[in-house]
Amino acid sequence: MAEKAEAEYYSKDFEWEDLRRVVENDPSLRYHLTPFVSSSSCAAPAVEADAWRSFHRRHSAGKFFKVLIINSVLGHKKIEVFLFDDGFTTEMTKGFMVSNSCAAGNKWYLLKEFPELIRISDPVKVLEVGCGNGSTVLPILRAKQNITVYACDCSEEILRKAEEIIATGSAISLVPRFFTFLLDVSVNDFPDWLFCTSCRRNSSPEPANFSSDSRGENLEMSHMSAFLREDQCCIGGVDFVTMIFTLSAIPFKRMPSVIEKCLSVLRPGGLLLFRDYGLYDMTMLRFLSEQRVGFCEYMRSDGTFSYFFSLDTARNLFLAAGFTEVELTYCCITSVNRQTGKSMQRVWVHGKFQKPV
Numbered sequence: 001m002a003e004k005a006e007a008e009y010y011s012k013d014f015e016w017e018d019l020r021r022v023v024e025n026d027p028s029l030r031y032h033l034t035p036f037v038s039s040s041s042c043a044a045p046a047v048e049a050d051a052w053r054s055f056h057r058r059h060s061a062g063k064f065f066k067v068l069i070i071n072s073v074l075g076h077k078k079i080e081v082f083l084f085d086d087g088f089t090t091e092m093t094k095g096f097m098v099s100n101s102c103a104a105g106n107k108w109y110l111l112k113e114f115p116e117l118i119r120i121s122d123p124v125k126v127l128e129v130g131c132g133n134g135s136t137v138l139p140i141l142r143a144k145q146n147i148t149v150y151a152c153d154c155s156e157e158i159l160r161k162a163e164e165i166i167a168t169g170s171a172i173s174l175v176p177r178f179f180t181f182l183l184d185v186s187v188n189d190f191p192d193w194l195f196c197t198s199c200r201r202n203s204s205p206e207p208a209n210f211s212s213d214s215r216g217e218n219l220e221m222s223h224m225s226a227f228l229r230e231d232q233c234c235i236g237g238v239d240f241v242t243m244i245f246t247l248s249a250i251p252f253k254r255m256p257s258v259i260e261k262c263l264s265v266l267r268p269g270g271l272l273l274f275r276d277y278g279l280y281d282m283t284m285l286r287f288l289s290e291q292r293v294g295f296c297e298y299m300r301s302d303g304t305f306s307y308f309f310s311l312d313t314a315r316n317l318f319l320a321a322g323f324t325e326v327e328l329t330y331c332c333i334t335s336v337n338r339q340t341g342k343s344m345q346r347v348w349v350h351g352k353f354q355k356p357v
Contacts, residue, residue, distance in 0.1 A: 011113075011329075011331040011332070011333065011350070012331075012332055013332055013333050013334040013345075014332050014334060014345060015332065016278070016280070016330040016332050016347060019280050019332070019345060019347065020279075020280060023280045023285065029285055031289040031292070032284065032285065032287075032292075032296075035295065036292060036294050036295045036297075109139075110136060110139050110140065110244075111139060111140070111143055113275070113350060114242075114273045114352070116240070116271055116273075116352075117140055117143065117147070117240060117273075118143045118144050118147075120146070120239070121146065122146065123146050123147075123148065124144075124146055124147045124148070124239050124240070125147075125148050125150065125235060125236075125237075125238040125239050125240075126140060126147060126148070126149045126150070126238060126239065126240045126241075126242060127149075127150050127151075127152075127190075127194065127238040127240070127241045127242070127262075127265060128149055128150070128151040128152070128241075128242045128244075129152060129185055129241060129242065129243050129246050129258075129262060130152070130153055130154075130185070130243065130244075130245075130246030130249065131151035131152065131153050131158075131159070131162055131180070132153065132158060132162070133158055133161045133162050133165055134151065134161070134162030134163070134165045134166050134169075134178075135165070136242065136244045137149050137151055137162065137166065137178065138165065138166060138169045138170075138174075140242075141166065141169075141170070141174040141177055141178060142169070142170055142174070145172075145177075147177065148177045148178075148179070149177065149178050149179070150179050150180075150181070150194070150235075150238065151178065151179070151180050151181075152180070152181050152182070152183040152185065152190075153180075153182070153183070154182070154183065154184040154185075156182055159180045159181075159182060162180060163175075163178070163180060166178045185250075185258050185261060186250045186251070186254045186258055189261060190261055190264070190265050192233075192234060193228060193233075193234050193235060194234060194235060194237065194238065194265045195234055195235070195236065195237035195238075195264065195265045195266075195267075196233045196234040198233065199233065199234055199236055199237065200237070200264065236267070237265055237266060237267040237270070238265055238266060238267065238270060239266075239267060239270050239271070240266075240270060240271050240272070240273060241262045241265065241266055241270070241271075241272045241273070242272075242273045243262065243272065243273070243274050243275070243276070244273075244274075244275045244276075245275060245276055245277070246276070247259075247274070247276050247307070247309075248276045248277045248305070248306055248307040248308070248309070249304060249305055249306065249307075250305065250307075251294075251297070251305055252294055252297050252307055255307075255317055256317060256320060256321060259272075259317055259318060259321040259323075260321045260322070262321075263321050263322050263323060263355055266355040267355070268355055268356065268357045269354065269355060269356075269357045270354070270355045271326065271352055271353065271354050271355075272318070272323060272352070272353045272354075272355075273351075273352055274314070274318075274349070274350070274351035274352070274353065275331075275348060275349070275350055275351075276307075276309055276314075276348065276349050277306065277307070277308045277309065277347070277348060277349070278308060278309055278310075278330050278331070278347035278348050278349040279296060279308050279309060279310040279347065280308070280347055281308055281345075281346055281347040281348070282344045282345050282346055282347075283306070283346075284296070284298070284306075284308040287306075293305070294307075296308045296309070296310070296313070308347075309349045310349075311328055311329070311330065311349065314328060314349050314351055315328055318351070318353045322355070322356070323353035323354060323355060323356075324353065324354050324356060325351075325352075325353060326351075326352040326353060326354050327350070327351060327352040328349070328350070328351040328352075329349075329350055329351075330347055330348070330349060330350075331347070331348040331349070331350045332345070332346070332347055333345075333346045333347075333348070334346070
């Protein structure tokens with residue numbers, strides 16, 4: 001019975017075009033649609049990273065889970081979502097708190113959306129960009145023992161939290177297949193040990209060998225021995241990159257370079273799996289006019305950013321970086337806040353993009 005329920009998946013509680021007509025005909029929401037005159041008041045990268053570190057510190061005591069693992073419908077029964085937030089501020093960010101039972105009950109959701117992750121029988125390498133507390137990684141590692149996940153974030157504190165959750169998240173140890181590293185992808189390049197220049201040029205399925213004298217300074221991390229064998233220069237790239245409610249937290253002007261970096265560490269034929277906030281999502285409509293910092297781009301009171309993607313914007317960004325489109329659609333979900341009884345129309349963009357072979 002449980003298997004039958006899990007086989008039924010819904011992502012269209014309402015039509016996005018219907019929501020668009022309502023929003024665009026509401027005078028009170030018109031400021032979201034007007035052209036935005038750019039200013040030079042954008043925060044520096046260090047300030048943006050500090051804002052996210054502060055966010056993670058504020059919420060490190062609780063188990064907040066990314067929006068991805070919430071599904072409004074299981075079979076034909078609505079799931080009531082518990083939201084703990086400050087005026088929806090927490091809920092609008094990369095993750096929000098839900099009841100443990102809700103989170104545990106929906107761990108299959110990610111794999112229903114991205115079944116490619118578990119279709120391969122050979123060893124699979126996944127890079128999670130902006131891993132947060134590890135809630136997205138957990139169901140991936142639990143799904144199959146042939147999957148290894150490399151996860152980065154800009155906050156040391158949240159990486160420690162992710163390691164803790166992975167260490168205690170399963171009866172079978174997941175730790176040997178989970179590696180974290182500190183990185184602000186909006187500013188810095190991925191380290192060479194993911195996919196070194198030589199291996200990228202050769203596009204070989206296996207990382208090249210190297211002599212002990214040729215390592216240079218590319219492998220400066222003290223825990224590199226956990227990633228590489230003695231005869232490896234890098235892990236040879238990854239099969240999948242997951243960007244789950246991460247890109248929207250980066251200022252729009254830096255998104256193209258971030259996507260190009262993700263393309264660079266994928267093996268030929270590899271997939272980037274994308275999930276993020278969509279145009280006219282409820283949280284977008286709650287922002288005030290003075291919080292706009294760009295078209296469809298907003299800054300919260302805590303200094304963190306949020307961008308809301310149309311399908312065309314997402315498509316243009318990924319295709320310009322060199323990806324090919326595999327799948328791109330709006331996911332339109334009606335969630336219910338049990339405390340208030342309010343229905344919330346959520347819009348997320350779901351996409352799959354492939355690196356050309």
